[in-house]
Amino acid sequence: MRFTLAATLVTLALAAGAGPASAAGLTGLGKAIFGDSAFQFHKANLAAVPVHAIGVGDLEVVLQKTRLKDIQKAYGGTIQEQGDGADQANWLCYTTDGSGGPATNVWFIANALGGHEFVMIVAAELANPKKPAADCEPASAEFVTPEFGVPGLGAGTADIKSTLGTAPVKGGKLSYRADEPGADALGTALNVQYIGYFIGKDRVTGIGIGETSAQIPQ
Secondary structure (H helix, E strand, O other), rough: OEEEEHHHHHHHHOOOOOOEOOOOOOOHHHHHOOOOOOOOOOOOOOOOOOOOEEEEEEEEEEEOOOOOOHHHHHHHOEEEOOOHHHEEEEEEEOOOOOOOOEEEEOOOOOEEHHHHOEOOOOEEEEEOOOOOOOOOOOOOOOOOOOOOOOOOOOOOHHHHHHOOOOOOOOOOOOOOEEEEEEOOOOOOEEEEEEEEEEEEEEEEEEEEEEEEEEEOOO
16 A cells, blocks of 8 residues: 555654444554554664565465455454544454463554555564453464564564664664665655564563555655
C-alpha cells in the first residue's frame, strides 16, 4: 500500500468471518507499536529492510500484502477495532497457553495506511496465561508464535546487535528503522520498516515489526 510521505510520517508518529467488533482497546506491545509513542522511529539506522516475510506456522505473512481476513481464515478469531480515521486500528490477537513454549500474546494490526485491511504491524510479547490480555483471544491448537527472521522472544541483546547493528537500549526499549526505495525502483517511492523490542534482564520480552510505503514528493 502506498501513500504520500507526509501521510506516512504522520502515521509513524501515531504508530508508527465476522466484521470488526469493539474491544477494550489495544494493550501491551500491540498498543506500544501502533501509537503509544513508546518507541522512537524518527531516523533510519538500518541500511536495508531486514524482514521480508513472517512465518506463522504454515502461513507466510507479508506486511502490506497479507489481509487480516487471511489470518482469520487460517486461525479463526474476531477482527477487532478501535478509534477512527488516522487513529483507527483493526486487529486480530491470539494468546498461546504456553503448552508448546512460552505463553505469548500476538497481534496482527491494520491501520489507515493499510486501508484497515492489510496487515501493517505484527507484534509478539511474553504473556501471563493466567491474566490474558483483554484484546486477545485464546489461540487455536494450530497457531504458533511467529518467526520474524530476526532475533525474537528470548534472544539476548548481543544477538540483536550482531544481526541488526548497535543501537542504544533506552528505558528497556530498542528501536530500528530501515528506509529503502520501493518496488518501482525509480526513487519516487520509499519503503519504511521499523522494529521495536522490549528488553528485560538483557532478553527480548517483546518484538514488533511494522512497514509502510510512501510516495516521495517531487
